[in-house]
Amino acid sequence: MRLQFNKPEDATGSAAPAIIIGLFVAFGGVLFGYDTGTISGILAMKYWRSLFSTGYVNPVDHLPDVTSSQSSMIVSLLSAGTFFGALAAAPAADYFGRRIAMIIYTAVFCFGVVLQVASTGIPLFVAGRFFAGFGVGLLSATIPLYQSETAPKWIRGAIVGSYQLAITIGLLLAAIVNNATKNRDDTGSYRIPVAIQFAWAIILVVGMLILPETPRFLIKMDKMEEAAKALSRLRRIPIDDPTLTAELTEIRANHEYELSLGKPSYFEIFRGSLGKRLATGCGVQALQQLSGVNFIFYYGTSFFQNSGIQNSFVITLITSIINVISTLPGLYMVEKWGRRPLLLFGAVGMCTSQLIVAIVGTAASSMVANKVLIAFVCTYIFFFASSWGPVSWVVTGELYPLKARAKCLSITTATNWLLNWAIAYATPYMVNGGAGNADLGSKVFFIWGGFCGVCCIFVFFCIYETKGLTLEQVDELYGKVSVAWKSTDFVPSVNYADIQDVAEGSKASTSLAELEAGAQEKRSSLATHVESADV
Numbered sequence: 001m002r003l004q005f006n007k008p009e010d011a012t013g014s015a016a017p018a019i020i021i022g023l024f025v026a027f028g029g030v031l032f033g034y035d036t037g038t039i040s041g042i043l044a045m046k047y048w049r050s051l052f053s054t055g056y057v058n059p060v061d062h063l064p065d066v067t068s069s070q071s072s073m074i075v076s077l078l079s080a081g082t083f084f085g086a087l088a089a090a091p092a093a094d095y096f097g098r099r100i101a102m103i104i105y106t107a108v109f110c111f112g113v114v115l116q117v118a119s120t121g122i123p124l125f126v127a128g129r130f131f132a133g134f135g136v137g138l139l140s141a142t143i144p145l146y147q148s149e150t151a152p153k154w155i156r157g158a159i160v161g162s163y164q165l166a167i168t169i170g171l172l173l174a175a176i177v178n179n180a181t182k183n184r185d186d187t188g189s190y191r192i193p194v195a196i197q198f199a200w201a202i203i204l205v206v207g208m209l210i211l212p213e214t215p216r217f218l219i220k221m222d223k224m225e226e227a228a229k230a231l232s233r234l235r236r237i238p239i240d241d242p243t244l245t246a247e248l249t250e251i252r253a254n255h256e257y258e259l260s261l262g263k264p265s266y267f268e269i270f271r272g273s274l275g276k277r278l279a280t281g282c283g284v285q286a287l288q289q290l291s292g293v294n295f296i297f298y299y300g301t302s303f304f305q306n307s308g309i310q311n312s313f314v315i316t317l318i319t320s321i322i323n324v325i326s327t328l329p330g331l332y333m334v335e336k337w338g339r340r341p342l343l344l345f346g347a348v349g350m351c352t353s354q355l356i357v358a359i360v361g362t363a364a365s366s367m368v369a370n371k372v373l374i375a376f377v378c379t380y381i382f383f384f385a386s387s388w389g390p391v392s393w394v395v396t397g398e399l400y401p402l403k404a405r406a407k408c409l410s411i412t413t414a415t416n417w418l419l420n421w422a423i424a425y426a427t428p429y430m431v432n433g434g435a436g437n438a439d440l441g442s443k444v445f446f447i448w449g450g451f452c453g454v455c456c457i458f459v460f461f462c463i464y465e466t467k468g469l470t471l472e473q474v475d476e477l478y479g480k481v482s483v484a485w486k487s488t489d490f491v492p493s494v495n496y497a498d499i500q501d502v503a504e505g506s507k508a509s510t511s512l513a514e515l516e517a518g519a520q521e522k523r524s525s526l527a528t529h530v531e532s533a534d535v
């Protein structure tokens with residue numbers, strides 16, 4: 001079978017530079033996955049435990065250890081940092097630009113790594129976790145923003161989705177490094193897994209120094225000539241090419257039209273049509289977490305052990321591998337089927353798998369039951385990784401108008417982190433027996449299955465189909481179509497081909513006057529169409 005994406009006839013220039021750049025930037029996601037995955041290994045290291053112990057001795061193995069409240073502070077401060085980082089990402093991305101912001105954010109992350117490597121006591125280590133988390137949070141909101149603003153429309157889903165692929169690779173690397181270093185008992189033991197992250201951070205910064213800024217950010221700052229240069233690098237076409245003029249014209253006209261509807265303050269983005277889009281973005285990210293994926297990645301090992309399954313570490317490794325491999329078909333299918341069908345397919349599959357795990361895990365405990373349980377945990381991971389894992393980032397990356405994109409993506413990404421933290425924090429109380437704890441055991445899968453059921457309803461009522469549209473046509477879609485299930489019938493009113501005809505007539509140069517003329521035409525067309533909309 002030959003995999004082929006649907007490159008339209010009006011596609012501008014070559015997609016190769018944008019694909020390479022998009023994939024390169026995606027690898028910031030490795031830091032995301034690795035950083036969340038590595039801590040469980042560090043907390044178990046003998047050397048680390050004795051160095052950081054403040055006198056407490058673990059009653060199980062009688063060795064020095066940190067207390068459970070100290071370890072929960074160490075774990076949760078990373079999540080707190082990521083949450084605040086995601087929230088804080090918008091100002092720099094809107095002020096300095098997406099590219100410079102990513103460089104600054106990676107430096108923040110590196111500062112956190114330095115503190116952790118240098119620390120010999122809990123306060124400094126905790127501060128390092130917070131800063132590293134802050135950097136990861138900042139990057140996690142800015143990478144999909146950069147990718148969606150640079151990608152050609154017909155392959156944007158796959159490029160933004162590759163961010164999730166990098167997250168899964170980071171998780172897998174963490175599982176491998178944890179296993180490889182778990183028996184080390186020297187000063188390097190915990191410093192090696194932490195310091196390894198420098199390598200990626202440095203590659204990322206060096207790469208970003210030579211990457212172009214996004215043309216959309218430059219247009220937002222009214223730097224038309226620079227925007228034309230950036231787009232010409234991204235699409236590998238001459239600066240006076242009519243297709244380039246057409247794409248710039250569409251972006252600029254749309255941005256001006258959106259601005260004419262009002263400037264977005266933080267207050268503004270919670271109201272009206274923008275508020276609806278923001279609720280959709282937060283909903284999709286919240287449900288991605290509530291489907292229960294991190295229950296498996298954070299607590300999988302101990303859950304399998306408690307269910308009487310031996311080799312629980314190997315099973316966790318297997319789920320991490322399935323997670324990486326299954327993300328690949330998701331990147332392809334998001335452009336073939338589109339966002340709505342893939343999310344629906346994933347939600348039905350995840351719901352069925354989680355409910356089977358819940359029923360089998362609650363009803364019986366035998367060799368056969370354990371095998372069925374493991375098989376359906378793996379099936380759940382397959383459905384998650386090929387749909388909600390990547391597509392939640394795709395959907396949120398393309399949901400917002402340029403004027404508010406950074407702010408809205410910050411809030412949407414912070415929602416993902418908030419739920420990530422809440423689930424990591426609450427699950428041990430829900431699952432383990434003991435005073436004040438719910439002792440749900442396998443019944444917890446009924447909760448995840450229930451939320452996957454909500455995912456199905458959410459997709460049907462809230463997710464608009466945006467496959468193959470430019471980010472500007474997505475704005476038009478939201479202006480014209482009032483209900484999500486009719487979004488598949490939407491036909492954009494103006495596209496590159498139309499504007500290209502205007503540009504073709506005066507091919508001489510990408511002058512500002514030419515762009516202005518095209519922009520004027522697109523603006524009036526947008527206004528006419530939105531007035532006649534069936535909203």
Ligand SMILES: OC[C@H]1O[C@](O)(CO)[C@@H](O)[C@@H]1O
Pocket residue numbers: 036164167168171288289293294297323389420
């Ligand atoms: O692949 C699983 C991983 O993906 C995420 O949901 C982010 O999209 C993480 O929270 C999780 O650990």
